[in-house]
Amino acid sequence: MPRNRPGELRATQPLLNRPYGWDTPAPDRIHGLSARTSLAVHRYEALSRDHDVFPGVTDRSLRRYRAFLSPPGNRPRYPYLEECGCRGCSFDDVRHARDALDTVLQELPPRARAELGRLIASLDAVYLTRTLPDPFVDSRRVWRPEVWWYRRLEGCRYAQTGTT
Ligand SMILES: [Zn+2]
Numbered sequence: 001m002p003r004n005r006p007g008e009l010r011a012t013q014p015l016l017n018r019p020y021g022w023d024t025p026a027p028d029r030i031h032g033l034s035a036r037t038s039l040a041v042h043r044y045e046a047l048s049r050d051h052d053v054f055p056g057v058t059d060r061s062l063r064r065y066r067a068f069l070s071p072p073g074n075r076p077r078y079p080y081l082e083e084c085g086c087r088g089c090s091f092d093d094v095r096h097a098r099d100a101l102d103t104v105l106q107e108l109p110p111r112a113r114a115e116l117g118r119l120i121a122s123l124d125a126v127y128l129t130r131t132l133p134d135p136f137v138d139s140r141r142v143w144r145p146e147v148w149w150y151r152r153l154e155g156c157r158y159a160q161t162g163t164t
Contacts, residue, residue, distance in 0.1 A: 030059045032119050040112035041104065050103060054087075058104050061097035062119070068094040069126045077130045078155025081143075092157070098127075098149045124149075 030038040045055045068077060082092040090096045101120050105113055131152035137145055144150045 028059075030062065032062065033115060037108075037112040037115040040108055041116065044104065044107050048107065052087075052100055052103060057100050058116070060091060061100040061104075062123075064091050064094055064097040065101070065120075065123050065127075068097075069123060069130055074130070076132050076153070078153055079131065079149075080155050080157040082157075094127075095143075095147075095149050099144075099147075127152075 028038070029035050030041060033041070041058045042055070045053055045057055068079070071077070079094050080092075082089050082096070084090070091100075101116075105116055105120065108116060127149065134140070134142075134151055134153045137151045142150050
């Protein structure tokens, strides 16, 4: 419906100017995302009042997710709990990064959500092949047992090969 396009554009203009003034350069494009979607993500991050959302959280979460999945070979990977709960360290737990991506995904406008959703889905597919289901998840204390990315076997960060 091309007739709707100008209206849509006008509706988003005020948001464009709020987080970044005219003299502020556009933030970097997020690896794996189009410039348009990157901008939608940056805009959401800048405006969000969610405690877990801050400028750069999407990029950081995607990097963490990729790093976790990146060691070569097909040995299983085990997500591990990060003991320090501060906002910086908590991203060492790849599941926390996945939580953050989910939060961002819910709040994006449709087109940006679809694009980021495809990127996340491609990483999810790898996560599912590189982690193992936890058969005892319901008898253990799991942070969010209803969320599928928590229902995978956990490990200890010091037992992993490699540093990620
Ligand atoms: Zn910390």
